[in-house]
Amino acid sequence: MEVSTEKDRFLNPTHTSGIDGREEKRLRPENFKEYIGQKQVIDNIDLMAQSAIKRKAAMDHALFSGPPGLGKTSLAMLIADRLGSNLHLISGPAIEKKGDLAAVLTNLKRGDVLFIDEIHRIHITIEEILYSAIEDFRLDILIGQGASARTMQIDLVPFTLIGATTRAGLLSNPLRDRFMATFHFDFYSNIELGEIISLNADKLDLKIDPDAIIEMAKRSRGTPRIANRILRRVRDYFVVYGKDKISKVEVIKALALLNIDDEGLDAMDRKILTVMRDYYSGGPVGIEALCATLGEDRMTLEEVYEPYLLKEGFILRTPRGRVISEKGIAQIK
Ligand SMILES: Nc1ncnc2c1ncn2[C@@H]1O[C@H](COP(=O)(O)OP(=O)(O)OP(=O)(O)O)[C@@H](O)[C@H]1O
Ligand SMILES: [Mg+2]
Incomplete structure (x- = not known):
């Protein structure tokens, strides 16, 4: 081709x-x-x-x-x-x-x-x-x-x-x-993400513990591109610290560096939740107002961030705007 x-x-x-x-x-x-x-x-x-x-x-x-x-x-x-x-x-x-x-x-x-x-x-x-x-x-x-x-x-x-x-x-x-x-195209299951990570770990000549792979998959936001990004940062540990095998500990350190939390949310996801909770008393808030406060453009918010937050129930959509859920509030405590 x-x-x-x-x-x-x-x-x-x-x-x-x-x-x-x-x-x-x-x-x-x-x-x-x-x-x-x-x-x-x-x-x-x-x-x-x-x-x-x-x-x-x-x-x-x-x-x-x-x-x-x-x-x-x-x-x-x-x-x-x-x-x-x-x-x-x-x-x-x-x-x-x-x-x-x-x-x-x-x-x-x-x-x-x-x-x-x-x-x-x-x-x-x-x-x-x-x-x-x-x-x-x-x-x-x-x-x-x-x-x-x-x-x-x-x-x-x-x-x-x-x-x-x-x-x-x-x-x-x-x-x-x-x-x-x-x-x-739907978000991927953790099992599928795990398969992608194992496959790509082989391509990068990395040895990774199974429970470390599960941890990466869980935090990839259902998205293979993010799984690959996490894998590359984990690889940096492998290269810099000369480990012969990557365990869950290294994965957790790499995820902390990437600012990814235990649910796979990154800094921007958490900022969105925080702004909803603190500026708009949890909502409902219109998308335009939310974008203005975040300094983020509407398309990015709607296409990149919102789908996963909605799918996982961190935020909810109502006729009057977006609302943060109990789960969303618990995530930014
Ligand atoms: N089904 C899959 N199996 C294995 N790897 C995948 C799969 N889907 C995506 N990937 C990995 O994720 C990366 C991103 O995928 P891709 O660029 O095809 O996404 P996209 O849907 O075109 O994204 P965008 O909408 O941003 O253009 C790929 O480089 C590939 O490594
Ligand atoms: Mg593309």
């Missing part, structure tokens, strides 16, 4: 930058066997891919939704690999002009996979050219203005669009309706 990333500015820096980026790449699942969990998604995708191969056609378009770090990009890479196709990775908000997207689309080869990250953040006027592109493999481009304006049509080769979004609800209806399959 060849991974093309188009122009530099399309690159999502979080996936590729610096040393961390290289290591991130090493820890990505290299095949479906290494891709743990999300079984329902995998079974469906596998069927879609096999059918496409047999029909000698492009795989149906698919939408991946779910919180960050749950394996959307990793799965897109595996799909392209399975199809024997090239993968083109672009990020929705980085597409500035219709022409940028048109250039990407006209450069696709038959059966290629186009992965658009944060697809809900594509500008609506740019998004419109995707409609005919994915429905009929055709580009409709308006040339000129006013009375002399005309539409030019360019045929595209069949390709597969995989859209990824942390907020499926923000996708426009015409775009959402054109995906033939939609998959929601």
Whole structure:
């Protein structure tokens, strides 16, 4: 598989930058066997891919939704690999002009996979050219203005669009309706996270006690990317202190350095809970007010922090705003 990333500015820096980026790449699942969990998604995708191969056609378009770090990009890479196709990775908000997207689309080869990250953040006027592109493999481009304006049509080769979004609800209806399959990624169980950690510990040549792995899994916020981050910090102990085996003690020290508590909450999670308790008497508080007090932008709060806090019941959503729960209050005592 060849991974093309188009122009530099399309690159999502979080996936590729610096040393961390290289290591991130090493820890990505290299095949479906290494891709743990999300079984329902995998079974469906596998069927879609096999059918496409047999029909000698492009795989149906698919939408991946779910919180960050749950394996959307990793799965897109595996799909392209399975199809024997090239993968083109672009990020929705980085597409500035219709022409940028048109250039990407006209450069696709038959059966290629186009992965658009944060697809809900594509500008609506740019998004419109995707409609005919994915429905009929055709580009409709308006040339000129006013009375002399005309539409030019360019045929595209069949390709597969995989859209990824942390907020499926923000996708426009015409775009959402054109995906033939939609998959929601759930947080991982501790057992699955433990499997991912063991697998990646092997890749990094680390020996870790089973109870230390359980401790890491429990504190990974249901998220493989966080599990990997914890694993890397634990690895630093291994390297610096020359241990031959990592035990729970080192894991707990590493987690303390990362400011991660016994429920896997980090400093920002606890700040959110503290602000709710102390500034807003536990709530209800509107999202805008909460963001202003925290100095955090709304999207980050809604997409990165809130889903896990809600899922684990640290905060609750009511028609009048967010409320901290008993469990949330107990966590910041
Ligand atoms: N199912 C999985 N099995 C093993 N490792 C995984 C799995 N899912 C994710 N990972 C690990 O977590 C890291 C982050 O995953 P990935 O970049 O695919 O998430 P994402 O959903 O695309 O996140 P974002 O929404 O922020 O783009 C990967 O590099 C990989 O190491
Ligand atoms: Mg991604």
